[in-house]
Amino acid sequence: MLSVHSIPNAFSIDQCNEILTIVAAQPSQDAGLVKQNSDHNIRRADLVWLDDVAGTDWVMDRIIDLVREANRDVYDFDLREFAESPQVARYGAEREGHFDWHSDIGEGVLASKRKLTMVIQLTPGSEYEGGGLEVMPSNHVISADRAQGCATLFPSMLLHRVVPVTAGGRHSLTIWAHGPAFR
Numbered sequence: 724m725l726s727v728h729s730i731p732n733a734f735s736i737d738q739c740n741e742i743l744t745i746v747a748a749q750p751s752q753d754a755g756l757v758k759q760n761s762d763h764n765i766r767r768a769d770l771v772w773l774d775d776v777a778g779t780d781w782v783m784d785r786i787i788d789l790v791r792e793a794n795r796d797v798y799d800f801d802l803r804e805f806a807e808s809p810q811v812a813r814y815g816a817e818r819e820g821h822f823d824w825h826s827d828i829g830e831g832v833l834a835s836k837r838k839l840t841m842v843i844q845l846t847p848g849s850e851y852e853g854g855g856l857e858v859m860p861s862n863h864v865i866s867a868d869r870a871q872g873c874a875t876l877f878p879s880m881l882l883h884r885v886v887p888v889t890a891g892g893r894h895s896l897t898i899w900a901h902g903p904a905f906r
């Protein structure tokens with residue numbers, strides 16, 4: 724139940740590139756944390772929330788299929804909804820984009836109901852240095868597959884981070900599935 728699950732080619736290269744094109748046309752926001760305070764020592768990234776963007780229903784449809792299948796095969800969590808918009812983040816070398824160790828379960832009304840996190844690599848791993856997503860399921864660290872289109876899923880309470888980008892830029896798509904609190 725605390726495992727990190729990887730789905731290669733969850734989104735095709737064409738689909739990743741289409742999302743990147745759509746996002747490039749949107750204004751981005753400086754990343755806030757769970758409680759909307761932006762502490763740049765913890766996180767440095769630019770965000771676009773996809774539910775504000777027309778023409779992205781197919782992205783959510785694909786997300787729903789991927790999460791449903793992974794939950795059936797691996798987690799068996801009581802998931803009820805996607806209560807938050809999919810989020811596209813850009814971590815750029817120009818300000819050492821990163822996200823320090825954190826859990827996605829926070830104190831907010833929505834963040835407290837997060838149960839499963841899925842991150843899609845939108846950028847090919849060869850286009851940036853650093854920027855790796857790392858997840859800590861127990862006393863060791865798992866590095867997410869950097870391949871474009873690969874999905875990494877993990878229970879939202881697990882500590883994870885994005886190490887600083889030192890060259891180029893990395894885009895990721897993150898979505899949370901929500902449900903009643905763990906017990």
Ligand SMILES: O=C(O)CCC(=O)C(=O)O
Nearest residue numbers: 812827842856885895897
């Ligand atoms: O961009 C990533 O790889 C992870 C993003 C993340 O951990 C988050 O938004 O909570």
Ligand SMILES: [Fe+2]
Nearest residue numbers: 825826827883
């Ligand atoms: Fe996170």
